[in-house]
Amino acid sequence: xxxxxxxxxxxxxxxxxxxxxxxxxxxxxxxxxxxxxxxxxxxxxxxxxxxxxxxxxxxxxxxxxxxxxxxxxxxxxxxxxxxxxxxxxxxxxxxxxxxxxxxxxxxxxxxxxxxxxxxxxxxxxxxxxxxxxxxxxxxxxxxxxxxxxxxxxxxxxxxxxxxxxxxxxxxxxxxxxxxxxxxxxxxxxxxxxxxxxxxxxxxxxxxxxxxxxxxxxxxxxxxxxxxxxxxxxxxxxxxxxxxxxxxxxxxxxxxxxxxxxxxxxxxxxxxxxxxxxxxxxxxxxxxxxxxxxxxxxxxxxxxxxxxxxxxxxxxxxxxxxxxxxxxxxxxxxxxxxxxxxxxxxxxxxxxxxxxxxxxxxxxxxxxxxxxxxxxxxxxxxxxxxxxxxx
Numbered sequence: 001x002x003x004x005x006x007x008x009x010x011x012x013x014x015x016x017x018x019x020x021x022x023x024x025x026x027x028x029x030x031x032x033x034x035x036x037x038x039x040x041x042x043x044x045x046x047x048x049x050x051x052x053x054x055x056x057x058x059x060x061x062x063x064x065x066x067x068x069x070x071x072x073x074x075x076x077x078x079x080x081x082x083x084x085x086x087x088x089x090x091x092x093x094x095x096x097x098x099x100x101x102x103x104x105x106x107x108x109x110x111x112x113x114x115x116x117x118x119x120x121x122x123x124x125x126x127x128x129x130x131x132x133x134x135x136x137x138x139x140x141x142x143x144x145x146x147x148x149x150x151x152x153x154x155x156x157x158x159x160x161x162x163x164x165x166x167x168x169x170x171x172x173x174x175x176x177x178x179x180x181x182x183x184x185x186x187x188x189x190x191x192x193x194x195x196x197x198x199x200x201x202x203x204x205x206x207x208x209x210x211x212x213x214x215x216x217x218x219x220x221x222x223x224x225x226x227x228x229x230x231x232x233x234x235x236x237x238x239x240x241x242x243x244x245x246x247x248x249x250x251x252x253x254x255x256x257x258x259x260x261x262x263x264x265x266x267x268x269x270x271x272x273x274x275x276x277x278x279x280x281x282x283x284x285x286x287x288x289x290x291x292x293x294x295x296x297x298x299x300x301x302x303x304x305x306x307x308x309x310x311x312x313x314x315x316x317x318x319x320x321x322x323x324x325x326x327x328x329x330x331x332x333x334x335x336x337x338x339x340x341x342x343x344x345x346x347x348x349x350x351x352x353x354x355x356x357x358x359x360x361x362x363x364x365x366x367x368x369x370x371x372x373x374x375x376x377x378x379x380x381x382x383x384x385x386x387x388x389x390x
Contacts, residue, residue: 002158006034008255014165015258015278018172019294020183021057029064031162035155038062038121038143041074044170046136046365053089056136062121062143070120082113084127088139091129093335094163096156099125124149126159130167131333135364138170168258172275175298175331186279186291196297198223198230204245206230207291216297221265222272223297230295237263244276248293256293262332262340272297273331298331310374317355324351328364329371 013030017023024042032039039062047053058075060067079085084102091097099122103114117123122143130138142159145151176182179194189197189210196213200206205228209217216223224231230245232238244259256278263272275296312322327337338348352364361367 002034002154002161004255006030007158007161010034010162011165011255011257012278012280014162014169015256016280018169018258018277019176019279021173022183024059025061025064025066028061032061032063032143035142035158036146037155038146039067040143041122041141043139044132044136044174046132046363048089048362052363053085074116078113078116081111083107083111084113085139088127088129089137093131094128094160096159097127098151099123099127102127124151126151126156128159128163130163130170131335132167133171133174133331133333135328135334135368136174138167140166164259165257168260168275168277171260172258172277172296175275175296178298186294189294196295198295198297199291200230200245200249200293200295201290202249202292204229204249204293213295213297216272222263223274232263234264234266237261241274241276244274245293248276248278260336262336264340273336307374311371314374315355315370316358321351321355324348325355325367325371328352329368 009030010027013023013027017027028040031037039060041058041060043055043058045053045055045057055075058071060070060074074082083104084099087102088097091102099114099117100108103111108114114123117125122141124144126142128140128142130140132138140163145155173182175195176184179192181189181192181195184192186199190199190208192210193212196216197210198206198213198217199208206225217225221233224233230241232241240261241263244261247257247259250256258275258277260276261274263274275294275298277294277296279291279294308319308322308326311317311325312319315322315325317325323341324337327340328334332340334345334348334352337343338345341348352367355367356362359367359370361370
């Protein structure tokens with residue numbers, strides 16, 4: 001059973017990694033020791049099949065050391081031969097699979113990929129796929145246990161406990177990467193223009209905010225500040241926000257944890273995604289409270305620039321399909337779109353498939369790019385035709 005102090009060390013490492021991808025080996029060092037494993041690998045990308053799959057980043061680490069030699073060997077020789085990959089690509093979100101569950105009995109004996117895994121201490125590995133932003137996928141492989149061939153229930157429980165925090169780390173990296181701010185210092189983040197940034201001290205008081213975030217606070221329809229503290233306008237969203245801030249800024253001795261939420265407007269326009277991330281502090285004047293947490297609002301400027309009606313008119317989508325498309329374009333996952341619209345995951349996925357068919361698309365990332373090309377367009381333009389309600 002992983003103790004709370006160790007869990008806190010792993011979370012602290014993930015929070016640092018969310019802001020700077022160069023810190024992935026540090027995460028490997030603490031998680032490998034805590035789990036008692038030989039190492040791990042992480043792959044992030046998108047695509048529905050081997051033909052259109054794209055890898056955005058990939059690393060292999062063993063006990064805190066980045067193994068670029070193994071990365072090149074796997075990607076150049078074994079990735080195309082790895083029978084796990086297409087199966088994991090469509091596996092349920094968050095479910096653990098042992099190698100024996102993603103290779104057939106025959107493949108376990110004959111697969112070149114599995115043979116290589118055995119030689120490099122991951123033939124007995126656990127695998128998991130997580131939903132990422134905009135139809136992307138995160139695949140985490142936890143390498144072989146050090147002390148025993150069998151995985152213990154405590155090890156598996158610890159891996160499951162880390163999954164939401166690993167997902168958040170990747171999501172924040174993607175949001176910061178799209179804004180061109182990944183790896184920036186806390187001070188430099190305030191100059192970012194592609195993402196809203198609010199810095200909080202250990203008492204959850206606002207230390208600073210960049211221009212985009214200040215615009216959100218002035219508008220006050222999603223977030224606002226009173227007495228130096230941050231609030232969400234809708235009561236249910238505010239309760240969730242305060243809970244996230246409480247977990248990101250806990251009392252001494254309790255591990256800090258980040259999280260993601262959807263903040264809705266009372267008037268009905270599409271909501272925003274908020275990421276709350278604990279940080280380890282920063283350079284401060286003597287006696288000042290250091291920056292202890294960040295609230296990030298990806299694509300905040302685009303929230304008012306995508307018109308559901310224009311998407312429907314231009315792309316010949318139904319209103320329901322267009323609403324789903326706009327929310328996906330703002331960075332929500334299918335699950336978050338379902339929660340925001342009161343629909344089931346399967347209904348949202350059905351809308352996505354219908355939109356693919358109408359536009360001749362095969363990937364969610366292409367749908368997002370298509371919808372984003374309509375930023376600034378408005379419904380009722382000359383030549384646009386009405387679309388049916390769903």
